[in-house]
Amino acid sequence: MSTAAVADTRPYHHGDLRRALVDAAIRILEREGPGALSLRAVAREAGVSPAAPYHHFKDKGELLDAVAHVGWEALGVAMTDAKARSSAEMGSMLTEIGVSYVQFSQDHPALYRVMYDCSRDKDMLPEGIQDKEDSAYCLVRGAFKQVAGDEVADMDVELATIAAWCAGHGLAEMSMFKQFAPLKEAFGGEEGFLRAVLSHLGMFNRKT
Amino acid sequence: MSTAAVADTRPYHHGDLRRALVDAAIRILEREGPGALSLRAVAREAGVSPAAPYHHFKDKGELLDAVAHVGWEALGVAMTDAKARSSAEMGSMLTEIGVSYVQFSQDHPALYRVMYDCSRDKDMLPEGIQDKEDSAYCLVRGAFKQVAGDEVADMDVELATIAAWCAGHGLAEMSMFKQFAPLKEAFGGEEGFLRAVLSHLGMFNRKT
DNA sequence: TGTACATCAGTGAACGCGCGTTCACTGATGTAC
């Protein structure tokens, strides 16, 4: 059965329009960027009337929150994978996590932007990033704890985590600029460049 | 003579509307944030018809560019001051510059945002940040060169500059979140917190 | 010094646009009896 046929026989009730709207929003982000992300555009992309989203989200903000949520979860998965990979290879765990973070931002620049924009609107880090057990932030802090050992004060672990997060976020935002192209080439591509910059950031250099 | 009287006798021709529009835009940014920065709002704030700006700027983008330009110049001044101050006190020059950078972003959060948004739209760092002799970026690179001495390779100075810039930008963007409030208090306020985080970033620790 | 005229820098009304949201509606679904 072709996609068209499926579309033709699409029932009046969608089934999981909530999820479909979030997916549509992400598709728009990847294709046209954050500027194109209106509620109407999302409904259009999902093949539904502009009023339909209101049965699943209070307003535009709530839809955006849901999109950001999906983004943070995907980022968490990417970082967890990187951590697992790195400990197997006994390389620098922190660098691998950092690289995966920045690479995520480069693979999904518009989504990454929305993730932070939603947080900024509330002056709050996303969804208890510091509290939840399996949050991306806790993953980084856990890695620092593991690398540092027990004799290091909690406060220093916290500060190192914040410093690393800031550096990662800054690198994510900066590395999109064209001016760095020659430098990237000199280091054999994006990843080489990322590793070179990260190696200049003290707290990424500790090894397990 | 009161301000009202000045306003009443305001001549048909403005004198320096271009500059007045940029000032009005910055006032809007400080008061209402980047979301409120429309061309019409700027004209309104400057007390002029919505068509007037078109005699001074090709379009909205060009006005925004002018605003960003003013921002980058102000940031450059703040950083130059910090550098001068620090060498007088023989403290860590790089930390002082870093602190001044982040403080600027906190004093003018909306302007700081516009400065980067304008660059992002073009995928280019602002106004030849890397080329111009007195750019903020060159100031940082110069500081690194001075601290590192002649034996360090140019490439390493470049990478350290980029790493520092990323860290500063990341810290600027992160430190606005409410979650860091308790940590800031623990370090005796904003500046103490900034210094604590920066001290965890390797390349800020070198002293003259 | 006075006058004609080109140019500059404003006005204000209007354009079309896409937006977020609301509304009365209707088709589909599930449940009680």
Added chain:
DNA sequence: TGTACATCAGTGAACGCGCGTTCACTGATGTAC
């Protein structure tokens, strides 16, 4: 098993809004003679 009915999840038309931009215009200024 059938039927009545409440509820759910859509439709599509409409709302008012502020936006960027254009237009014909006009008042002020400066310059040539």
